[in-house]
Amino acid sequence: MSVQNRCPFCFEKLTLQNVHFRCVNTGVGGCEPVRDEVYARYARLSEAPLRAAVFASGGKAHRADCPKCQTVSTIPACPACHNDLPYFPDEDNSLIIAVAGARNAGKSHFLGVLIQTLQHQFSEYFEGTIAALNDLTGLRFERDFQRYLYDHLTIIPVTPSARSNRSVRLPLVYRLSFSSGKWLGRRRRDITLVFLDSAGEDLEKSETMVFQNPYLALADGIIFLADPLQIRAVRETMPGRELPERLPYDQLQLLHRLITFINARKKLKKGEPIATPLAFCFSKIDLVGDRIDPHLLSVSPHRGFWEKSDGEFSNELWLGQADRWLSPQVMGYIQSSFRHIGFFGISALGNSPDPAGRLRKGIHPIRISDPLLWLLNHHGLIPAKRSPGARHAI
Numbered sequence: 142m143s144v145q146n147r148c149p150f151c152f153e154k155l156t157l158q159n160v161h162f163r164c165v166n167t168g169v170g171g172c173e174p175v176r177d178e179v180y181a182r183y184a185r186l187s188e189a190p191l192r193a194a195v196f197a198s199g200g201k202a203h204r205a206d207c208p209k210c211q212t213v214s215t216i217p218a219c220p221a222c223h224n225d226l227p228y229f230p231d232e233d234n235s236l237i238i239a240v241a242g243a244r245n246a247g248k249s250h251f252l253g254v255l256i257q258t259l260q261h262q263f264s265e266y267f268e269g270t271i272a273a274l275n276d277l278t279g280l281r282f283e284r285d286f287q288r289y290l291y292d293h294l295t296i297i298p299v300t301p302s303a304r305s306n307r308s309v310r311l312p313l314v315y316r317l318s319f320s321s322g323k324w325l326g327r328r329r330r331d332i333t334l335v336f337l338d339s340a341g342e343d344l345e346k347s348e349t350m351v352f353q354n355p356y357l358a359l360a361d362g363i364i365f366l367a368d369p370l371q372i373r374a375v376r377e378t379m380p381g382r383e384l385p386e387r388l389p390y391d392q393l394q395l396l397h398r399l400i401t402f403i404n405a406r407k408k409l410k411k412g413e414p415i416a417t418p419l420a421f422c423f424s425k426i427d428l429v430g431d432r433i434d435p436h437l438l439s440v441s442p443h444r445g446f447w448e449k450s451d452g453e454f455s456n457e458l459w460l461g462q463a464d465r466w467l468s469p470q471v472m473g474y475i476q477s478s479f480r481h482i483g484f485f486g487i488s489a490l491g492n493s494p495d496p497a498g499r500l501r502k503g504i505h506p507i508r509i510s511d512p513l514l515w516l517l518n519h520h521g522l523i524p525a526k527r528s529p530g531a532r533h534a535i
């Protein structure tokens with residue numbers, strides 16, 4: 142879980158003293174709404190919307206009186222962006238997940254299909270729900286993901302760089318509510334999941350990485366997506382016409398940048414591994430389905446818990462695959478840089494779009510939520526179990 146208490150929307154540091162409150166006296170004849178310039182700046186709105194007043198606490202914790210109407214409020218709001226906060230700073234339960242990878246690695250498709258999939262999986266396997274925490278998250282999901290993938294069955298256009306479109310810097314913030322522990326000790330949990338879909342180009346310059354993506358060093362988990370079709374060992378064995386254009390740099394350079402950046406931000410000693418868990422994840426595995434173990438394409442057994450035997454077995458298989466695809470130097474470097482690494486493979490689409498970008502065969506994700514479920518289990522948020530008869534690592 143986040144060590145520092147941050148606003149999940151803008152990453153401002155929060156304390157019980159600096160947290161603001163939103164007036165709750167909003168009915169007919171209630172407290173006058175005000176033009177919210179602070180929120181407008183956050184949401185990049187050209188005109189400030191009318192919203193219920195946000196005010197400082199005046200030194201009290203967990204509640205405050207509205208200075209205009211004297212009504213008591215227990216609804217915390219961020220002083221820097223005026224979003225309602227899902228928790229007080231002393232009860233932080235947010236999990237910040239950074240999705241990183243080179244341009245075209247499949248980050249946007251991963252995120253869009255993951256969120257859509259979680260909406261079904263959490264109700265089916267975890268007796269839970271996932272819901273957007275602010276209007277902007279809901280709007281952006283519809284506008285940037287759902288509209289293309291599910292309404293029009295087409296691919297998502299390239300994510301604009303954070304320098305050219307500042308709204309891509311804003312995270313997608315969800316509340317995950319579910320019951321954890323199926324039998325004994327079962328209880329409900331509410332956690333805030335924060336996703337940031339970065340544009341690969343922003344990671345390509347370490348200078349912009351510092352300024353555009355301060356969240357990266359705050360993340361509780363990193364999902365790094367690597368496109369197999371950008372790996373030399375894979376490209377060499379594939380017919381040229383099926384290959385996408387080569388990136389002008391090695392995609393793993395970005396992981397190197399990320400490691401350097403986190404090391405500097407966290408002031409780690411030389412040789413000290415990063416404690417943030419890394420899900421090293423091959424994307425678009427439908428394209429390499431004929432060269433990986435069929436088990437890796439099988440239906441995920443992580444339903445309501447992290448299935449340990451499969452987790453270990455799949456990790457071994459992907460690690461073996463990574464050893465064959467990447468150089469020993471790169472593998473050594475990655476493994477010595479992080480304390481906890483899981484190797485994964487996912488496909489967001491399950492098959493390729495046609496040349497016009499249409500998803501004629503539909504969307505059939507493969508193992509798309511495994512990296513996230515692994516991270517949730519790492520942080521003790523979902524239980525791990527061994528199912529009898531599940532496959533074990535050799």
Ligand SMILES: Nc1nc2c(ncn2[C@@H]2O[C@H](COP(=O)(O)OP(=O)(O)O)[C@@H](O)[C@H]2O)c(=O)[nH]1
Nearest residue numbers: 244245246247248249250425488489490492493
């Ligand atoms: N075959 C296949 N292609 C994919 C998949 N996910 C993404 N792609 C392709 O990869 C391209 C880049 O994906 P995108 O998510 O935009 O990459 P980003 O730049 O990392 O956000 C898409 O336009 C798709 O054509 C997948 O699961 N399978």
Ligand SMILES: [Mg+2]
Nearest residue numbers: 248249299300
């Ligand atoms: Mg993108």
Ligand SMILES: [Zn+2]
Nearest residue numbers: 148151219222
């Ligand atoms: Zn904020």
Ligand SMILES: [Zn+2]
Nearest residue numbers: 164172207210
């Ligand atoms: Zn009021």
